[in-house]
Amino acid sequence: MNDKPVTLYRHMKDLPSTHLLGSGTAMCSGCGGLEALHEIYDIIGEKSLYVNAAGCMTLLSVYPFTPFRGSWLYTAMASAAAGAQGVRDALDILLEKKQMKADEDMQVVVLSGDGSAYGMGLSATSSAMERNLDFIYICYDNEGYGNTGQQYSGATPHAARTSTSKGSSGFRGFKKDLFSIWAAHKPTYVATVIGSEPVDLARKIEKAMQLKGPRLILALSPCPTGWDYDPQDSVEIGKLAVKTGIWPLKEYVDGKVRHTKLPKQRLSVDEYLKRQGRFNHLYQPDRNDKLINEIQIDVDDYWSEVVE
Amino acid sequence: MNRVLLTGNGAAAWGARLAQAEYIPAFPITPQTEIIETLAQWIDQDKMTARLVTLESEHSMITAAAAAAVTGVRVFSATSSQGLLYAMEMIYTVSGWRAPFVLVNVSRGLASPITLEPDHNDVLAARDSGCLQIHCSTCQEVLDNTLIAYRLAEDPRVRLPVIVNLDGFYLSFTREPVLLPEIESVKNFIGEYNPENMRFRAHEPMSHAVAVLGGAPYSYFRYQTHLAVENGLAVYDELAKEFEQQFGREYGVIENYFADDADYVFVMMDSFATKAKDAVDKLRATGWAIGLLRPRLIRPFPAERFRTLLSGKKAVAVIDQNISMGMGGVLHSELCTALYGQPQTPEIVASFIGGLGGRDITVEEFFEIAKSIRHADEINQTPSPRLLYTETELREIRKLQSLANVKLHGFGETS
Numbered sequence: 001m002n003d004k005p006v007t008l009y010r011h012m013k014d015l016p017s018t019h020l021l022g023s024g025t026a027m028c029s030g031c032g033g034l035e036a037l038h039e040i041y042d043i044i045g046e047k048s049l050y051v052n053a054a055g056c057m058t059l060l061s062v063y064p065f066t067p068f069r070g071s072w073l074y075t076a077m078a079s080a081a082a083g084a085q086g087v088r089d090a091l092d093i094l095l096e097k098k099q100m101k102a103d104e105d106m107q108v109v110v111l112s113g114d115g116s117a118y119g120m121g122l123s124a125t126s127s128a129m130e131r132n133l134d135f136i137y138i139c140y141d142n143e144g145y146g147n148t149g150q151q152y153s154g155a156t157p158h159a160a161r162t163s164t165s166k167g168s169s170g171f172r173g174f175k176k177d178l179f180s181i182w183a184a185h186k187p188t189y190v191a192t193v194i195g196s197e198p199v200d201l202a203r204k205i206e207k208a209m210q211l212k213g214p215r216l217i218l219a220l221s222p223c224p225t226g227w228d229y230d231p232q233d234s235v236e237i238g239k240l241a242v243k244t245g246i247w248p249l250k251e252y253v254d255g256k257v258r259h260t261k262l263p264k265q266r267l268s269v270d271e272y273l274k275r276q277g278r279f280n281h282l283y284q285p286d287r288n289d290k291l292i293n294e295i296q297i298d299v300d301d302y303w304s305e306v307v308e
Numbered sequence: 309m310n311r312v313l314l315t316g317n318g319a320a321a322w323g324a325r326l327a328q329a330e331y332i333p334a335f336p337i338t339p340q341t342e343i344i345e346t347l348a349q350w351i352d353q354d355k356m357t358a359r360l361v362t363l364e365s366e367h368s369m370i371t372a373a374a375a376a377a378v379t380g381v382r383v384f385s386a387t388s389s390q391g392l393l394y395a396m397e398m399i400y401t402v403s404g405w406r407a408p409f410v411l412v413n414v415s416r417g418l419a420s421p422i423t424l425e426p427d428h429n430d431v432l433a434a435r436d437s438g439c440l441q442i443h444c445s446t447c448q449e450v451l452d453n454t455l456i457a458y459r460l461a462e463d464p465r466v467r468l469p470v471i472v473n474l475d476g477f478y479l480s481f482t483r484e485p486v487l488l489p490e491i492e493s494v495k496n497f498i499g500e501y502n503p504e505n506m507r508f509r510a511h512e513p514m515s516h517a518v519a520v521l522g523g524a525p526y527s528y529f530r531y532q533t534h535l536a537v538e539n540g541l542a543v544y545d546e547l548a549k550e551f552e553q554q555f556g557r558e559y560g561v562i563e564n565y566f567a568d569d570a571d572y573v574f575v576m577m578d579s580f581a582t583k584a585k586d587a588v589d590k591l592r593a594t595g596w597a598i599g600l601l602r603p604r605l606i607r608p609f610p611a612e613r614f615r616t617l618l619s620g621k622k623a624v625a626v627i628d629q630n631i632s633m634g635m636g637g638v639l640h641s642e643l644c645t646a647l648y649g650q651p652q653t654p655e656i657v658a659s660f661i662g663g664l665g666g667r668d669i670t671v672e673e674f675f676e677i678a679k680s681i682r683h684a685d686e687i688n689q690t691p692s693p694r695l696l697y698t699e700t701e702l703r704e705i706r707k708l709q710s711l712a713n714v715k716l717h718g719f720g721e722t723s
Contacts, residue, residue: 047510051375061518063525071508072515073378073405075371076397082368086333086375087508089359093330093381100380104509124371127364 009202016042022067026059030231032222032238033057033140035195037111040138040217043205046070048107049087053080053121055113056147057140070106078120080110081128084135107136107209114141114155117218118176129185129214136208136215142223143175150226150278157246158298159291161278162226168281169291174298179218183252188213190252191260194220196238200249200260207251220247228277240272245299248306259306266303269296309555310488316479317342319447319486320386320412320472323454325356326494327410329384330501332360333372338424339476340388340414347384358384366395373409374402374469378516380507382458383409388476389416389430396433402469403438403533405517406506408461409469410454411439415578416476417665425666426475428577428630432606432638438533439469440540441606445563445579447484450474452557453604455489458498459547465539467506473606475579477666489555497554541608561610564617566592567599571622572681573654574600574674575643580629580663587674598678603639611646618647623656623681629663636693637661656684662696669696 008014021041027034033056041048046069052058054077061072075083088108094100112121117139125137144150144162152162154176165171182190188211193201201219208215222238224231241247242261246269249261270292273279282288314322321343324332334344350356363369366387373385387395392413415426418433431441442457444450450472457470474480508514520526541561548559565585567573574584581602591598601617603610618624628637635641640659647653658681662669673696684691709716 049508058519061515063518063520066515066518069513071513072518073375074517074519076401079368079371079398082363082371083375085361086372087379089331089361090376090379090381093359100509104511106508106510123364124368127368
């Protein structure tokens with residue numbers, strides 16, 4: 001961690017003071033995904049083309065309006081990465097043939113939720129990485145099929161209540177490790193971010209923009225509607241996700257994983273869980289020590305292996 | 309112009325090469341694979357300048373194809389059967405993007421049971437998608453219509469994907485003499501792709517394929533696509549005329565084989581129609597006034613042309629190499645819809661299903677079909693739809709079942 005990269009973003013005051021992405025969209029109030037997207041879009045800029053997979057953010061662009069200053073292509077749930085492939089290849093063909101000026105080129109970005117990124121779209125994404133596609137993949141991860149009412153997905157954490165896991169133990173499965181799945185492909189860049197840590201996020205987007213090849217920005221996206229909390233608490237819950245160690249901020253580059261923010265004294269997972277209705281059954285009517293401990297041990301185990 | 313022996317697949321590949329397709333998203337599937345292998349080899353040997361990318365599925369392949377087309381390059385792709393069905397979500401989606409590209413489908417029967425030989429249930433599953441469909445019966449037609457398909461897809465009145473269909477095995481792997489046009493004359497016919505304002509550029513941002521809320525904007529776009537598909541009929545006519553002037557080969561939206569003076573008419577699609585032609589020749593030799601109509605365009609459906617061509621006929625036999633479970637032949641339904649209630653319309657339009665999964669339709673069966681519609685006309689009663697199958701075929705199946713001791717009870721066997 002000695003060779004600190006040159007960055008424009010050291011403090012909050014370094015961040016862009018006005019947002020590029022338009023307001024007044026159909027996202028829920030307090031949407032942690034939109035918060036992250038605003039911050040990401042400010043750094044990536046308007047010379048970009050967002051290839052979208054079916055999810056909440058499909059409703060950002062509703063005919064004939066869009067909050068994006070650049071371009072947009074909605075595809076389907078499974079194949080946004082393939083859409084990015086087609087666009088990138090076509091732009092490269094046009095550049096090679098000099099049928100398009102270099103300054104008309106764009107950053108090709110996939111924008112998908114966790115339902116697509118962790119599940120239906122994973123095959124197309126894996127194959128895009130295998131071809132070393134030059135693109136940025138943004139996943140806003142709200143840990144469930146949010147747009148259809150928060151059914152559990154491959155990204156849902158252990159014990160969370162969703163609309164398809166309403167029992168006393170919540171979701172019996174475990175959150176899939178998409179960061180490692182990506183890293184196993186040896187792509188250019190993989191990073192976790194969260195909107196409530198905007199400087200860390202800005203630096204990672206800044207770094208991603210300086211690289212070529214497949215790059216994942218995996219944004220944990222606190223979701224008041226799906227996680228069941230007051231929309232005004234989104235930033236606070238995001239901060240707690242980091243402080244409890246539940247959402248490690250890290251990046252993979254050149255074959256190495258580096259944590260960008262080490263929670264010095266990790267808070268108990270209770271601080272994060274008890275703020276959200278989706279974990280209410282762990283505390284009401286009685287405290288479910290067994291499940292809460294399982295979650296705590298899982299987090300402790302993760303950090304015990306982190307050597308920086 | 310060069311005369312060479314080409315398979316149907318080879319002819320399709322030559323179509324892409326001569327049209328100077330710039331981008332080829334690919335995925336292998338029998339009996340189509342030879343097309344992408346041929347193109348890949350030409351690219352490796354610098355005989356063709358294009359970028360071929362193998363995706364991980366046909367769903368991704370069609371997504372990439374359309375995404376590239378709306379970015380502004382000329383795109384070719386090919387698939388078959390299960391591949392077309394795997395891609396079906398995107399086949400329907402990308403017509404709504406108004407993405408102009410050419411997709412060759414090499415027809416093959418659908419699972420289950422899984423098989424390799426042709427029928428048309430695969431391509432007819434794309435019937436309502438908004439993609440235009442040109443159906444071919446010879447290798448020359450495959451090549452020529454791939455060229456015409458680019459003009460059709462890219463025409464500002466259309467701007468839609470075009471599917472060029474050829475039958476697996478019977479055409480895909482059959483060598484026929486094909487006249488190869490010179491690339492300069494093809495360039496003259498097709499020209500460079502001009503996407504006009506349908507393209508992505510940093511300084512001309514565009515939102516493509518955005519969501520709509522409510523039925524009114526949704527209907528607006530769906531009607532737009534429908535009307536553009538309908539435009540395809542007149543545009544195809546224009547293009548076919550231009551093609552004929554330049555290359556000397558004539559293509560109408562419906563191939564008319566001795567139907568003008570006929571009392572009885574076979575109606576069939578694709579390569580098995582050549583079997584019907586043989587039957588027409590033999591029947592005419594014995595004095596029958598019989599002919600064949602073979603629609604090249606299935607979408608848009610040439611309803612008005614059929615009405616004109618079939619006006620005053622005694623009886624029509626539609627031989628469908630497809631089956632809509634619980635309804636019957638798709639072409640039969642479509643033709644009846646086109647003809648019903650029209651003046652001078654034939655009173656007998658009978659349905660026959662045959663050639664599923666490449667099952668042969670013998671000349672004797674065509675004779676039987678002809679007799680059956682003549683009889684129907686005499687007694688003025690349309691026969692029930694017929695599923696062509698011979699006693700010998702059933703006996704062979706029974707023999708296999710008995711050899712393997714297959715127990716049919718409980719599997720819903722119907723005799």
